[in-house]
Amino acid sequence: MQAQAAGRQGRGRPARSRGNGGLGRAIRYLGRHKGTNIPAYIALVVATLAQLAVPQLLQNMVNAITDGFTARTIFGLPALAQPIAARAAGYSIDELQSFADNGVTFLVNATILIVIFSVLRGVFAFVQAYLSEATSQGIAFDFRNQIFEKIQRLSFSYYDRNQTGQLMIRATDDVERVRVFIAQGLILAAQAFLLLIATLIILFLTNWQLTLVVLPILPVAILVFMIFGIVVQPLFVAIQERLSALNTVLQENMAGIRVVRAFAREAHERQRFTVRNQAVLEQQLQVARTFSFLFPVIFLLAQVGQAALLYFGGRQIIEGSLTLGNYQLFSLYVVYIFFPLGQLGFIISLLAQAAASADRIFEILDAKSDIEEKPNALTLTQLTGAVEFKDVSFRYFSSSDPVLENVSFTAAPGMTVALLGGTGSGKTTIINLIPRFYDATEGAILIDGHDVRDVTIDSLRSQIGIVLQETNLFSGTIRDNIAFGRPDATDEQVIAAATAAEAHEYIVKFPQGYDTPVGERGTTLSGGQKQRLAIARALLLDPRLLILDDSTSSVDLITEYKIQKALDKLMQGRTSFVIAQRISTVVNADLILVLDKGKVVETGKHEHLMEHSAIYADIYNSQLVGDAELTSEMAAVSAEGTTQS
């Protein structure tokens, strides 16, 4: 029933609100990692400034050669020609003398300086990259922990609405996207900004006229990249969508491979896959087409500046207002303007992806758990096991139809309560309300007279043993799984519980016994084995209250018998709520609740109901009697056998 409700909601997926500032909040996580983040940004500034010095240092080196060479050339001329040549070269004789004397020293110094600088820059660039990576890994670590913790504490209704796969994607892919943005995008943006501003200042100081020639390209480039971002983003989204459509086909095909084979539908599956595969290809080609227009524009923008610079700079040189050396220096710095611009497109695409991902992450972190502990919640002491439902109504979502309506009953300590009814009658909801997996929409559930909403969740659930419909095993040994609710249990206690649950026998048959690994990467247990493990798990808790979704799945007759035996032991002396599938359980129950469409339509014991309830008699006759007749025949055969022997 909650499955149906979930289905209705599930198609809507978690509401995705756009641009609620998730990325800003994610960036604020940097504050938690000041120790690595601040040094990273300091290293970034140092490395960028060192980079800015490089053209100047390069020029110094070239100058040292040129000057020294000029001095040598001039001093090689006849003495009379020297002053004229010196004037032509723009130097005084004294300057030239100093070049000639110290030329080698200048050269060596300039070279050593640039090597030192570049090594220094290298070191800082490394420190920056490493620390940024460490910072971003730290943020990813925080996010994953928080998401995981949140998911563990959310109420069951959240799991009804969200699929495991989707939640996992948030903790992995989405976190990774935000991480990459913080490690690369943010740093690149900071570096680009720094480089751009500093270069512009240097250029203006060097030659403002020439700077004005290059400057108009900037806004054009920024505009182009903005458009680029806007155009490309939806294309990538479309690729993601088509890829996930392809993956869905793939995943279903593999999960349902037996069905595919059984119905010989390989050709049909191939067709489904081919269609989606082709769709991915077409979208990729669409992206390639767009990029094949956009790429050249980016290329060109970075290079047009060089051509313009050559013309306008050349003009200044010819007119005598610029030296060749300064022109060369200038053109080196111009590269520093266009280099960050080239990265802008990349930064924008990282940013857009990260923004969407950050929003999805915070959607989980901001999710309100429907079940909140009151600040002054009581700690329950040892329960006696009295359970009372007072006019309980329940809706999964505020607007939907009630799943339970005005359910009232009282179970005295030690009673076995059997819940009967069809799919959607509300049986599962009732047992989910007792350990407060959900809260009642109206009415109250009292345990030993305490409203479950007034007590701490820990003290409540630790006294309730639950065997769910489907048993999940966790990675670890069989022992770990039995001791799941009581990690401190001794080996003797674990074995005792397993023995009582009829599980000991099969466990010791494994070569590693209780140390046999199970779960995703371990031995696969059959449905019946899992169920007995779940019973052992509940037995070990020794709870006062027991909740049992009593349905055995795919087991053979002997196993079925063993499970029944284990369950009987489990229920002794505890208040038990059982979604009953077995006649014996129903017949022996202290209280039978017959549910229909969320209402308790009949209550009482078997004999009472057989006489007074048409609905119960109907269920009994339609379902239970068929088997009853068979087994009475068996009884006859058996009796015959006994008398004969």
Added chain:
Amino acid sequence: MMGMDGGRRMFEQESSKAANIGATLSRFAGYFSKTWVGVAIALILIMIQTWTQVIAPDYIGQAVDCYLFPQPNSVCWFDPLALTTDMTAEAKIVGVGSIALILLGLFVLGAVLAGMAFYAMSASGQRVLRTMRLDLFNQLQRLSLNFYAENEAGNLMSRITSDTEQIAQAFSFALLQVIGGALLMGWLAIKMFQNNVAYSLVSLAVVPIMFIATVWISNQARRAFRKTRREMGSVNAELQENIAGAREVQAFNREDETIEEFRLVNEANRAANIRAAAFTSALNPVLEALGYVALGVVVIVGGLALLQDTPVLGITGITLGTVFAFVQYVQRFSQPITQIAVLWTNVQSAIAGGERIFGLLDVPEEIADKPNATLMPRIMGKVEFKGVKAGYQADQPVLKGIDFTAEPGQTIAIVGPTGAGKTTIINLIPRFYDVSDGTVRIDGHDVRDVTMQSLREQVGIVLQDTFLFSDTVMENIRYGKVSASDEEVIAAAKLVSADVFIDRLPEGYQTVLGERGSGLSQGQRQLISIARVVLKDPRILILDEATSSVDTRTERLIQKAFERLLEGRTSFVIAHRLSTIRNADVVMVLKDGEIIERGTHTSLIADRGAYYDLYMSQFRREEQGEEAPAPSSNGAHPIVAVPSGD
């Protein structure tokens, strides 16, 4: 039984031997050869584009040599008159302007060529990827179920998704850039050696060091990344397990421990990633610093030779122009080297991805149609097992010699404990597996002699684990018979009483089902999967009767549906219900891979063998374990609650 071991082992091995790298690359080449036109066009375009890049600096040099800073020894091929005649400033500006225009033209040409090359390469790469994905998918359709039992679906899926993605990244435009860069480097090297061999050797001495550094760092990084992948795998496993099992975690109050466990795994992942970052962060700074060292060497060696007029390191013939030229050459060397370094790592992961992909493609197909397989004629329904042995591993036979004959229309109930071989028997009929010895014949045809398609079309199977596709209810039922009309689908649903709940769904038959049919209860899912088989109307029916988590009414519906399904077909039922067993024509009791008893329910009870014991143990439990409740109104004895089959 399936000679599978060799293949499986081969598949699991992800060896990184040099021979494999060669083989993998040549198979990539095989794929790319199918789109060789695109690749060839891309290569030609990128060569021309590289040429525009190569000659552009020459034009800038001409602007300097002809107009801006003409020297007595300058060479001006662009405008030979410029050096000999006394030009006006205006004429010089016109000359510089025309060079600027030529540059602009070259840049536009280069950009357009790059764009076209990008498209040609991307299109080829994406076509190759499509083919690879399709080949992988087809291979997955051919592999036996045994293979699926051995390999995790997630692992297989990642071959089609992430491994192909890695190949896309390596064999993309970046590769073209690198090819262009390599061409540029080659051209630069030729120019340098033409100019001055000894000086070139000294200038390029750093290049081998750069390559060694790149290889070493990326090898270290690769090792570190291997660890990060393992750690990330653990994080994923932990997430998967505890999100899927979150209800249990809460039911047992284990939130704090679970969160702490996750934190540990998460921390290990962070540590591994930070360690890998040490190497990835080092690559670019190291290459850049080495580039400057090379520059320093060029300047020092050239400068000293010029200034002292003595050969340094025996290098002679250096002019000021040579030094300037070399400074430029060496600077232009570093970008392609960095690009190659980056691509090197991409290519490595592509090769690793390729090995995994081809490993999967190379798994031998165990169960395939014979070349001369015939079509299975319409099945009458006689099924014979003769001396059948089978097992999932060669040394552990599950079936140890099974002989029986089922006549057309008979219902065969198979009972026995878990692991007795019940499922193996039914898996052999539609040839999901092959026997290791003996034969399975249907109407006298060995199942290995007919096409699987024609065989499986006539065999209907209701599995324990119902699987629904994320599609409408209508399409899910129609899965049994593609050609069925809507009316036929609805009729099938009605026959199994599934129409009642389907009509109540928000959009009836058009309701889209979610992940693994979520939104429906187990019982409802099972009814849909039974309707699917009803629609298929198979000649032979195989039924795994276990139903799980179904309420009593649905259980009743399912049982009725089964009864209708069994009529008039040869049926094999792994039986859990007494009624089924009692109605069966033959009951086979299986134990440890052998049929230990066979007969009807009544005859087996009379025989007092294993079957009898099975029921006695159940029956006695009922008598001893519980007090007898009051007799019910209709006289049936209610303690008779033997296996209601849940």
